[in-house]
Amino acid sequence: MNLYELVVNDTEKIALDDLLFSAENKAALLQTIKEHKYIEELKKYKLKVDHKILLHGHSGCGKTTTAKAIATALNKNIVIVNLSTIIDAKIGETSKNVKALFDKAIREKAVLFLDEFDQIGKSRDNQDKDVAEMKRLVNTIIQLIDYFPSDCLLLCATNYYSSIDTALLRRFQIKLQFEMPNEKELDRYYNKVLADFPVHLQEIPLKYNISYAEAKDYVHTTMKKQIIAELELQEQQELIKTLS
Numbered sequence: 707m708n709l710y711e712l713v714v715n716d717t718e719k720i721a722l723d724d725l726l727f728s729a730e731n732k733a734a735l736l737q738t739i740k741e742h743k744y745i746e747e748l749k750k751y752k753l754k755v756d757h758k759i760l761l762h763g764h765s766g767c768g769k770t771t772t773a774k775a776i777a778t779a780l781n782k783n784i785v786i787v788n789l790s791t792i793i794d795a796k797i798g799e800t801s802k803n804v805k806a807l808f809d810k811a812i813r814e815k816a817v818l819f820l821d822e823f824d825q826i827g828k829s830r831d832n833q834d835k836d837v838a839e840m841k842r843l844v845n846t847i848i849q850l851i852d853y854f855p856s857d858c859l860l861l862c863a864t865n866y867y868s869s870i871d872t873a874l875l876r877r878f879q880i881k882l883q884f885e886m887p888n889e890k891e892l893d894r895y896y897n898k899v900l901a902d903f904p905v906h907l908q909e910i911p912l913k914y915n916i917s918y919a920e921a922k923d924y925v926h927t928t929m930k931k932q933i934i935a936e937l938e939l940q941e942q943q944e945l946i947k948t949l950s
Contacts, residue, residue, distance in 0.1 A: 713786065727884065759861045770819070785816050811854075818858065824866040886915070
């Protein structure tokens with residue numbers, strides 16, 4: 707598998723103001739962004755910026771979009787990797803793949819976003835039959851993180867925080883939890899997503915107890931059905947006019 711195949715091709719730009727998450731998470735991310743904007747000035751005082759962030763919590767609640775928003779805010783390239791796609795039967799090959807991704811991010815001074823981090827960061831205390839190989843992989847990841855330069859950013863995402871090796875967890879200067887949105891938060895999100903569509907199509911029943919990603923998919927699926935139904939009706943009316 708070559709380097710091009712390892713990276714998710716996603717160039718979507720996300721503004722930080724478009725994200726919906728807790729005030730605590732927003733404050734932490736804004737502080738990180740400010741530190742990187744003034745990184746050279748802070749270096750004069752021998753102050754190190756935070757550049758290793760772990761995003762954890764429910765799927766579909768904004769971890770990937772958060773990474774994109776940070777990259778957009780700092781005008782940096784983002785290297786997006788779904789780690790479940792690069793696990794190789796040979797642990798050594800997986801280590802090689804991961805190192806190539808770190809090297810790419812370092813060359814580009816980019817934001818490196820590792821999704822499903824638990825795929826390579828599992829605790830070395832587990833009872834996995836391949837525990838020896840996994841220990842070597844985790845040791846490799848620890849070294850790569852330790853030497854990751856501060857003019858790049860590393861963001862890792864997982865839905866399984868408790869499965870991450872404790873030594874890896876200690877490497878992250880910031881850990882942000884993403885929780886399922888409540889009804890009020892979903893209402894705000896629905897209003898934002900529905901605003902892109904004609905007013906007469908916006909009155910749809912709303913679903914709750916779902917993630918932001920699920921809510922967006924629901925709205926888009928519903929809108930496609932309604933738009934197609936309108937187009938088909940228009941075609942039928944035009945046909946009737948033509949025949950009459």
